[in-house]
Structures are given as structure tokens and as C-alpha cells.
Amino acid sequence: MATQTDSRVPQIGQRNKKGQLITDPQELFLNSTRTPYFLTGSEVIREAVRRSSVDFSVAYPITPQSEASSLVGELYAEGYVGDYMRGESEFAVMGQCAGAAFGGARVFTTTAGPGTLRAFENFPMWAGSRLPIQVVFTVRGINSPLTIQPDTLEIAFMLETGMLLWHAESAQDLFDFMLKGYYVAEQPEVHLPIGVICDGFFVTHTKDMVMMTPEDQALPHYDPYRSPVVCMDMEVPPVRMMRDPFVMKSNYISYMTHASWQLEIRAAIERSRKHTIPLLDGLIEVENGDAEIMLVASGTAVSQAREAIRLFRDKGERVGLVKIKTLRPFPTEEIRRATEHAKHIFVPEFNVAGWLAREIKSTIDRNHRVVAGPHVAGGMTMPPEIIVEEVEKHMAHRRNKELVHG
């Protein structure tokens, strides 16, 4: 059996064919020496893949991830990735990823915007088949007329696919989330696909300082025999999988099977918390938690909110921040606690729909406190002044209402 004890698969403490030392994940994440590098987000994706012992990667060009997925090809040419190919469409790419994951490989791919939607049917299938594939979504607009501009609307479509979804604020998050994402997604009690999301262009095409783990250290290889479902490689004795295909049955057993399987996927998402919380230092990060006005955001909107807080501070006003790191699992309790004392909660977003505000409204009490906004869309930037203006406009409106009705 080609298990982790197979002599071909280097174990912790051994070196792989590129001379990288296979390193205990906790040691790699928490104790390895980090060195600063000044890189684009696309280059950060390459560096995270280099350190992740990836068996198979499929690429397909779509802005703004094209550079990243071709850089992974260069890693393959250098011998860091087991196999690599260009697929023919995102729907096919996600099928190719699934086939490789069914066959016991650690898989990486990346897509964006219309690519995400073209591939969409695959994502709940991945989750239902318990395939711990990692896809980096470098999110961009999905509207017509054609756009390649940054926009986070596609995330709204991903929320109920059964995947783990982590939203990176920065290139540093992207690097850490990719490495840690494999570790959490492959835990036997989790074993789900993971979408590591970063905002297209703002993260992929800008240079940032990133503290990286050593280039000559890599994650242990994926062990498909720790999967909660059978690896499709004929290495375990075959069985007839079931006596009646559930697809054709309309009876209680069939309903129960499908219902309980869906619940199990959601339970597996929740079980990822205990692995994720120590690695990401919580599912949220809070700044000025005692402030009456709180900004709650994910992705690069967090960075803009940080700047807005600084502007408020200059004006002598104290405003707080909740950074959401994981959208699935959604940090419901954490957000409730962090906003417990807030009187006003603003949710700045890079999309027209305000899906994050909806998520928050549906999970916290006294949700009249939530203001969905400001929103920018279609590729607009979100200067911190817009956030300040939104807050001040809302507060002025509240004061006027109180004067009239008070």
C-alpha cells in the first residue's frame, strides 16, 4: 500500500526529492524561522504551494489568477509538484481535481469570478464526496458587461456548498491560510474541500512583505488512508458499495441517507473549529472591542476598516473592528460576543449585495444595530474616508431622528 509508511513517501524528518525537510505541521506553522520576503500575492501562492507537498495541480487561465496558476506550473517543472496540467474549462478543471483527490492525491487549483461560477456544480460534489481539495479564489466581478475588476460577490454563491471558506486580508494571511488550510481540511473528522479566498488584484497583484517559513521545509504528504471515506485506488478490498442505489429510491431510508449526509457535512465544518482556532489564533480578531461603533469585515475590507479606525482616532473618536477570518465555519458566537456592547455595527463590503451584512444580521441579536455598508462594487476601491463618511452619515441621521421623534 502506498501509505505514508511507504518508502517512496518521505516521512517527517526525511527529505523529499527536492531536498526539502518534511516537517511536523505544528512545528512548521508555529516554530520555524520566518524570513521576510517582498512578493506579489501570485508569488505568495507559488511559495505556499512549494511548501505544501502537492501531488497534482490543474490550471486554467482567468484573470486575476492566471499568473499564480502558471507559477505553479513552474514549480512542477522544477519538481516540486507531482503532476500538473492545463484543463479545458473550470468545470473540467474541478472534475480533474476531484478525480485526483478520489485517487488519493493532495490537489491544488485556483480560479476566480466567472470561473468559480462555471465550476460551481463541482463544489457541493467535492464536499459531499469528502475531497479535501484546496482552491484559491482570487475573487473578481461576475456581472455582465464583462468585467475583470475586483469584487467579492462570488463568495455569496460559495457559502452553502459545504466547503470550508477562509477569507485572507493580506498576502500574509494568504500564505498562512494555504499551508494551514491543508492541515485542517485533511483532518479525518473534517476532510472537506477548502476555499482560501483573497481579493483579486488588491492581494494578487500588489507587493507586500510576507514572513515565510523556510523554503527547504515542506508539509508531510497527504495520507489518503486517514480519509473517512474509501480512497478509490483499489488498495483496500473492494466491496459492493451499496445494495440499492439511493438515487432511485423514494423511501424513508433514502431520505434519511441524504438528509443525514448533508447534516454530516455541516457538522464536519463545525468540527474544523477546534483545529482552526489555535492555528489562526481564533476565527476572528478584535480591535477596540469596547467601542460603541464596531466595523465588521472580511478580506481587504478589513485593512480599509483599520485605516478608518485610525481616521476616527485622529478625530478623537473610538471605533472598533471585528476581522472575520473564516466564513465557513461562520464565527457566530464569536461575533455575538465581540459585538455585544456595540450600539452600531457597520459592515463594509466590496460587493453590491451585502452578503456579509446579511450573514451577521441573521446570527446576532438586536440586529437593527447592523448597517449594511458602505458597499463598493464593480472594481471601485474603498478609501477609508468612505467608511468614515458612512458612519458619520448614519450617526447624523440617527441624531436627527432622535431630535424629531425624541
Next chain:
Amino acid sequence: MANRIQINKEFVDIMPQDYLDLVESGTYETPNRGWKDFGTATELIAEHSLCAGCPESIAFRHIMASIPNPEDTVMVGSTGCTSLVFPMIAVHNIHSLFGNQNAIATGLKRALAVRFPDRVKDVIVLAGDGATVDIGLDMTLQSWFRKERFTTICFDNELYANTGGQESGLMQKGFLAKMAPVGKRFEKVRLPEIARESGCDYVAIMTASKPSLVEKVIKQAVLIAREVGPTYIQIYTPCILEIGKQSMEGLQEMRTSEAPGERFKFREFISPEAQSFLDGLAEKKKAEKIATTT
């Protein structure tokens, strides 16, 4: 008796009899396995839920009896009548979505090649004509363009059977069906010819009426896919329900359709590379025979 396919002694008393039968008298690791094993060995397919007399079940049995090394074969299916059978066959098999079977097989074959570089791991796609030619045509062709090393088998019943008999690309022109209310307006898609032009090293079109021929074609296709390049087999498995036949009439329907001049008359294409591979195999077999008789 197989070596790799064994049962844990602790489980013998709790496993169902048909599982014990598979281990005891299945045909894993039997080099010359074939349809002649019917009746004496436990088959890899049992108790399918297809209609009584369905030619697809006949084709399925012949194929499962013929694949050269089931102990190292993984199959990929798609949505349709075949997906009712796959849960009951005794090799690992994958159903994921409708039409993506050749994309799944691409990733699977490559992953198995990365993980088992020194072992033979065959991948076989088996899907209906809707999956192969209509919704999945892009992925079918692209896997051939890329020369992916697996076999694609299409069960051609010339319509969408599982959804109740709708028009498909492999349906004959003029056939009156659901979604073809005035008869199909265009010709049956010529996928065997397209397969040849798309890079397949072996292509066969046939019915399932002759088990020996099915066995020969399947073995050739799997071995060529393993060593040379992609292979494609299109087998007529008429949907007796949708063409108004009785349960016992499937075999005759296949025979009629493979007569000279008919659309399923047996044809095969073998690329020069595949032919030289087959010649090599035949020579090796001959040499072995001489060695054992002298």
C-alpha cells in the same frame, strides 16, 4: 485463490455471503479471466437494478468479466442507467456529476500514476451516450486530444433512457422521441470517426451480442490504453422500453443492428503504434506457448 484480495479473519463471521463468495471464488488476479468464468466463478457484478432483459446489463456483465486486472482497476461512471449498476460492482468506482467522467478519469489516472509509479493501475470510463457525446463531449474529446491513458466505453442506447426517452446526439435521424416531437432533425453523431481523428489509438463500434468479441475488444482497449494511448469503445445497448420491445427481444435487436450495412456492424480502428503493440503481445504469447509445450 487471490493473494491481495483477502478477508480479515476477524470479519469472516459477520460479512455477507456474497462478499465471502467474491473473496473465495471471484476472479481477481486471474490472468486469463473472461466470460467463460460465468457459472463457475463469482461475478464482479451482481443483482443490478436495471429492467428485466436490458441489454445494458448483458454488456455490463461481459465487460466486468473481461477487464484484464480488476484488482487494480478503478472505474468512472456518470449519471444515467449505468449509475444504478455501479454501486453493485466489486471494483472501486466513482460517480460524481453528469458528463464529467473523462475529466474525473484524467485526474484519477494521473494521481494513480504519481502515487504508484511502479504499478499498473487501469482506469476505465463507462457512461451512456448522453454523458459521453452530449453534456460531456468537451471533456471526452479533450481527454483524447491530451492522449490520456484510459479507456472510454460508451453505452449507446441512442437516447436518454433514465430520464424517460429523450433525444440524444447519438439518436438516429428521424427518430420520434420526447424532445424530438417531429423526429430528430440531424444525423447520429459519428463519434467513432471523431475519436479516431481526436487521438484515440484504438476505436471499436459494436453491440454486446457476442461475448467473445466484447472480451477481445475490452482486453485490447484496456491494454492499449495502459501502454499506448486513449481508447474508445461504443457499444449498442438498446433501451428495449423506449423502442417498444419486449424483455426477451434485446439480443435480437442487437443482432439485427450489427448486420452488414447496419449502423452497429463491427468496425475497429487500430493506430500503427497500437498495432505494433498488439503484434508484440501476440508474439510474446506465442513464445510462451512454445516454451510451455517444449
